[in-house]
Amino acid sequence: MNDALYHKAVMRMAATSKGAGGLENPGATATVDNPLCGDRVTMDVTLADGVITEVGHKVRGCVLCQASASTIGEHAVGQRAEDVKRVQGRILGMLNGAVDKTPEPWTEDVSAFEPVTPHKSRHKCVLLPFDALVEALDNA
């Protein structure tokens, strides 16, 4: 079970931590907490004509949370708010057992979280960075 959850892709994504450190002058920001465990994600974002041009994050969280934030750092630039919300919905659906084989740039990284599905107490760990990003985009 531990091998399935803490597999190489997730560990690599967490270690890479793409986008870590936040932005110096973000266009919008949001901080979201997980009240169950104390994890906190701050997501900074800058947009031009509704397209994300920069994204940065500060994560106080577990491996899953860090890997999820890294996914955002890897793929969010060039996306629009509706694209991010669609990916958020895909992840939520996947964690709840839905199957969506629509290929898109995020697909490989999103599928890395599929082993989290049976661990409902860890779903929020994966979703927290996306919640923060969506809130930042709504604040923009």
Place this chain on the structure above:
Amino acid sequence: MTFDPAKIRAQFPIFEVPATGGAALHYLDSAATAQVPDVVLDAVRTHDATARGNIKRGVHFLAERATEAYEGAREKVADFLNASPSEVIFTSGTTAAINLVAHSFGQSLEAGDEVVVSELEHHSNMVPWQMLRDRSGIVLKYLPVTADGRLDLEALESTVTDKCKLIAVTHVSNVTGAVTNVSAIVAAAKAVGARVLLDGAQRASHGPVDVAALGVDFYAMSSHKMFGPSGVGVLWGRAELLADMPPFMGGGEMIRSVTKDVTTFADPPARFEAGTPPITQVVGMGAAIDWIGTLDQEAVTSHLNRLTERVLNGIADLGGGNGRIKVVGPQGLQERYPVISFDINGAHPHDICQILDGHGVALRGGHHCAQVFMDAMDLAGTSRASLGPYSDDSDIDALFAGLEDAIERLT
């Protein structure tokens, strides 16, 4: 006397349940909730099968039988606390007990009066006082914690002023296991005419609590942390305080008479037990207290101290040592209970606990409803092992093996 935890484990059917991956269960989360022995499970079932009725108001035999069982449990709690049954109020748990005091005793407080809690408190003994502060303008002050997770008694004199009306602190910390110096707290309170509330949720599973000897004014505890059913707990309060306290909730049972215009209220404890209580669970709590009474507490304490010492001494060597793992709280056995929090540099408690779950070890990770304490320690959370009388060396062996695996995977 040699203590045999195997004989204790044999009384708890939960240990027959395979853990994750079919591993044997190593339950190290008793601070979150204790497991329940057969005698308590049997008492609950037997009550519902042979004595289930609503209490006090009926005259048929089931009502009388249920009332006798309910009030019998109250007497058991009173004996456990060395108190009078009329001072024992059944609630839904420690949180409800403290909220009752905050609302009811809190009505006697005025804006500018001071209530002192501590940075070590569980949210259940912090948030109700914050809510009282926001409702009524009392001043809420926090006794700081020391670096080893205890109340900083050197700050007592400066924190407890003559405006203080109540000091509400933990008896035993759910994060660090530290035992509060209750006599120092009571002395500080008495010096200014203040009352003392103790959160006894973590202490009560370790045997009788003599509230008279402690000299406190309110004591709160939860059944599910002392081998009983969930959904029930106790507030003990001094008779003279309860007599003057208005009701917390209104409804059946707590009245003397009701008209459209005027309602008069019953004496304590009924005044504070509105509605049908968790009768079956109260009976279960009584059975749990009986079960605690069968234990040789000296032998249990010695056994748990030995296991705690194994954890404290062994944990620092894991993952190659070098200070990677640090105990958060008292470093030794003095004035502490078997609740051990630790921080692993570079590893998040949730990941640690997930990996330990794969080894059949039930550990708790996070802020433990003590976010203010975590802020004081500059931590987001800790991993926590908490032992019970059914804990044994195999649990500690599994803990160490799991932590070695976690360190290798995560750091």
